[in-house]
Amino acid sequence: MANIMIRRGDKGEYVFYLPKRDLEDTVTSMEFDTPEKWGGEIKLNNGGSYYIEPQVAPARLPFSVRAKRLDAAE
Amino acid sequence: MSNLTREETEALIQEVLEVYPEKAQKDRAKHLAVNDQSIEQSKKCITSNRKSLPGVMTIRGCAYAGSKGVVWGPIKDMIHISHGPVGCGQYSRAGRRNYYIGTTGVNAFVTMNFTSDFQEKDIVFGGDKKLAKIIEEIEGLFPLHKGISVQSECPIGLIGDDIEAVSKKGAATINKPVVPVRCEGFRGVSQSLGHHIANDAIRDWVFERDGKDTINKFEPSPYDVSIIGDYNIGGDAWSSRILLEEMGLRVVAQWSGDGTLSELENTPKVKLNLLHCYRSMNYISRHMEEKYGIPYMEYNFFGPTKIEESLRKIAAFFDESIQKKCEEVIAKYRPMVDAVIEKFKPRLTGKRVMLYVGGLRPRHVIGSYEDLGMEVVGTGYEFGHGDDYDRTIKEMGNATLLYDDVTGFEFEEFVKRVKPDLIGSGIKEKYIFQKMGIPFRQMHSWDYSGPYHGYDGFAIFARDMDMTLNNPCWGKLVPPWQKPAAEGEALQKAA
Numbered sequence: 001m002a003n004i005m006i007r008r009g010d011k012g013e014y015v016f017y018l019p020k021r022d023l024e025d026t027v028t029s030m031e032f033d034t035p036e037k038w039g040g041e042i043k044l045n046n047g048g049s050y051y052i053e054p055q056v057a058p059a060r061l062p063f064s065v066r067a068k069r070l071d072a073a074e
Numbered sequence: 075m076s077n078l079t080r081e082e083t084e085a086l087i088q089e090v091l092e093v094y095p096e097k098a099q100k101d102r103a104k105h106l107a108v109n110d111q112s113i114e115q116s117k118k119c120i121t122s123n124r125k126s127l128p129g130v131m132t133i134r135g136c137a138y139a140g141s142k143g144v145v146w147g148p149i150k151d152m153i154h155i156s157h158g159p160v161g162c163g164q165y166s167r168a169g170r171r172n173y174y175i176g177t178t179g180v181n182a183f184v185t186m187n188f189t190s191d192f193q194e195k196d197i198v199f200g201g202d203k204k205l206a207k208i209i210e211e212i213e214g215l216f217p218l219h220k221g222i223s224v225q226s227e228c229p230i231g232l233i234g235d236d237i238e239a240v241s242k243k244g245a246a247t248i249n250k251p252v253v254p255v256r257c258e259g260f261r262g263v264s265q266s267l268g269h270h271i272a273n274d275a276i277r278d279w280v281f282e283r284d285g286k287d288t289i290n291k292f293e294p295s296p297y298d299v300s301i302i303g304d305y306n307i308g309g310d311a312w313s314s315r316i317l318l319e320e321m322g323l324r325v326v327a328q329w330s331g332d333g334t335l336s337e338l339e340n341t342p343k344v345k346l347n348l349l350h351c352y353r354s355m356n357y358i359s360r361h362m363e364e365k366y367g368i369p370y371m372e373y374n375f376f377g378p379t380k381i382e383e384s385l386r387k388i389a390a391f392f393d394e395s396i397q398k399k400c401e402e403v404i405a406k407y408r409p410m411v412d413a414v415i416e417k418f419k420p421r422l423t424g425k426r427v428m429l430y431v432g433g434l435r436p437r438h439v440i441g442s443y444e445d446l447g448m449e450v451v452g453t454g455y456e457f458g459h460g461d462d463y464d465r466t467i468k469e470m471g472n473a474t475l476l477y478d479d480v481t482g483f484e485f486e487e488f489v490k491r492v493k494p495d496l497i498g499s500g501i502k503e504k505y506i507f508q509k510m511g512i513p514f515r516q517m518h519s520w521d522y523s524g525p526y527h528g529y530d531g532f533a534i535f536a537r538d539m540d541m542t543l544n545n546p547c548w549g550k551l552v553p554p555w556q557k558p559a560a561e562g563e564a565l566q567k568a569a
């Protein structure tokens with residue numbers, strides 16, 4: 001489990017940030033992206049993927065949340 | 075010399091790598107690349123933020139340098155104790171040219187060196203008592219200081235001193251903030267982690283400090299912005315600040331060149347954070363975006379093209395009155411900029427530059443060179459991360475060289491082959507290249523000149539580049555008796 005931060009990029013896309021490793025990347029897909037259910041498996045541009053416990057969408061971004069690493073691309 | 079093609083550049087990298095043992099070769103190969111603008115992700119071509127290879131010459135600093143030297147050091151009304159042996163602070167004292175206004179030793183302390191000067195007995199018995207005493211002494215000797223930061227050097231982490239406890243106690247006795255920073259030099263692979271640790275210390279110890287709001291009476295306005303990641307090298311932040319102010323914005327804080335503690339404390343109330351050095355201060359900007367809902371915007375004040383672009387981008391965030399004034403500012407400086415370009419472009423056009431610097435300059439200054447008709451043919455970061463290279467690929471031409479944490483040997487070999495007309499790097503590289511007969515500018519300290527930011531800075535930048543490149547001394551490096559015969563005869567006739 002790691003603390004990550006999700007924010008909106010310039011083009012309105014989700015941007016993933018992992019403070020521990022100073023890793024910034026765009027999110028290419030998020031499993032659930034509705035106001036009631038948000039999160040699930042997220043895929044990054046670098047090929048890695050993380051899992052956020054599905055939850056109500058945050059009222060405001062950026063949003064820090066704990067996520068599980070499924071597959072880290074190196 | 076004409077530019078190398080992609081194949082030639084690739085071959086050059088291979089050739090340079092050949093001298094290394096196999097394992098080192100494999101490691102270094104990942105840090106050297108030929109730029110390809112079509113690549114979206116720098117990760118595909120270059121690896122960064124890794125431990126330097128033992129045995130090669132690297133130019134990196136340590137985490138203490140990143141925290142004390144870069145982030146905390148320029149905050150002028152605080153006293154920054156270099157906690158540990160005397161050398162770390164003394165050998166880096168006042169080297170960075172962060173200009174500030176104030177009376178040194180009375181209400182500003184940037185160029186002074188405060189250290190706990192560890193001796194053997196402090197290592198053996200711990201230095202906590204000494205630190206407590208220093209805090210008291212500082213309060214007695216420099217009553218106008220606004221706070222203290224404790225910058226840990228390597229031994230502090232090794233002997234396990236509890237600087238947090240001492241700081242808390244000290245803060246209570248002197249009734250001013252005392253910030254412990256765990257930036258021991260051995261943390262991380264370069265100064266970059268020091269920036270991060272320093273940012274986190276500001277978050278935890280400055281923003282979260284109790285009672286700060288009762289002292290600071292702050293009247294917000296709709297046009298409040300802060301300048302983040304500008305260290306006022308040679309006055310950079312000042313020449314940036316006036317442009318923003320002319321545009322109608324109110325600059326509430328400068329992080330951290332010529333900055334003060336109350337400026338830091340007021341920043342969570344601004345409308346927009348303007349981020350110049352992304353590498354060293356993106357952490358705190360991200361934090362403020364999440365916690366206080368203040369968006370941040372990266373900008374670039376090097377060279378008129380980028381300045382205009384940035385000013386318009388900043389103005390677009392505010393209302394029409396700002397946008398109108400922004401256009402006026404651009405129009406006002408246009409004649410001055412045109413005159414600079416008219417004067418210097420003919421003298422500099424077509425010249426090729428290689429850069430190797432730190433946080434933002436390897437990509438930010440490209441614009442100012444291009445405005446003068448020059449071309450950057452190689453660039454690299456001492457301690458950049460993947461996101462820095464992501465941002466660099468688009469700025470650099472195709473088939474140019476990218477080198478991460480370049481070693482002394484590689485840099486020299488690249489220069490010998492690429493034969494740039496000018497090199498921009500640091501003091502450690504300066505004399506090597508000057509002795510090789512190549513014009514050189516220090517791009518960390520602006521070679522004791524500056525500012526280079528903003529329109530005023532651009533004029534100085536152009537003059538400095540011309541002064542260096544077209545200096546007559548470069549033609550005098552070969553002694554007459556080693557000159558080719560024809561030239562020698564011509565000389566004799568002349569004599």
Ligand code: SF4
Pocket residue numbers: 136137138139162226227228229258259260
């Ligand atoms: S690595 Fe350690 S000993 Fe060396 S300058 Fe940095 S803090 Fe000081």
